[in-house]
């Protein structure tokens with residue numbers, strides 16, 4: 392089966408184009424798939440992103456990168472009723488879903504843009520969140536430095552993503568599970584076995600959570616920590632820009 396997996400594109404344009412084609416095809420089923428693939432844990436893991444935000448964020452300004460169908464903005468809204476929330480994504484199909492779900496909330500703005508060239512002024516946000524977006528960055532260190540620039544002093548970065556378990560056999564088991572379940576759900580939901588293979592393709596090229604934490608420290612974040620679940624398969628990474 393692995394012979395048919397594609398190489399995760401290394402260049403920015405190639406990766407963005409591949410991502411666009413993936414999410415154009417799955418946008419309508421995306422929320423269902425995340426629930427199925429995680430056995431219903433996805434919502435709890437996403438709630439961990441919100442739980443890491445400091446108490447003074449309620450009236451703050453939060454940017455959610457790779458916002459997809461706006462799961463994080465909607466969780467943020469529940470926890471932070473007065474916050475201004477901006478969600479950014481480059482997939483028209485995912486943005487359409489996000490705008491439909493957020494319609495009626497003037498405090499959530501969903502904007503079209505690229506993760507690798509975020510169009511905001513420096514020190515504008517109190518928090519930057521990102522769920523399952525790290526693997527789409529072509530230069531993780533540069534993008535984390537960019538997020539550092541977007542944050543006001545004292546602001547925080549919180550990223551949820553798949554991680555790479557340290558034990559080799561367990562990592563292979565995890566990737567095997569994701570490939571097998573992705574194949575099953577791809578066939579059942581889309582009649583295409585390879586619909587969700589990009590998850591494994593991206594993880595094979597991903598440097599892992601320790602590299603993310605190291606990049607956070609290198610660009611100047613403090614209090615960097617990793618919250619790992621299921622032996623490192625699901626990870627929330629946190630850092631704070633010094634005040």
Ligand SMILES: C[S@@+](CC[C@H](N)C(=O)[O-])C[C@H]1O[C@@H](n2cnc3c(N)ncnc32)[C@H](O)[C@@H]1O
Nearest residue numbers: 410457458459480481482485505506522523527
């Ligand atoms: C796995 S989804 C995550 C969506 C959402 N954060 C969630 O957890 O439900 C990844 C998202 O990243 C977006 N994405 C991928 N590459 C991107 C890029 N270069 N710029 C902006 N968004 C991108 C995709 O369009 C997709 O919506």
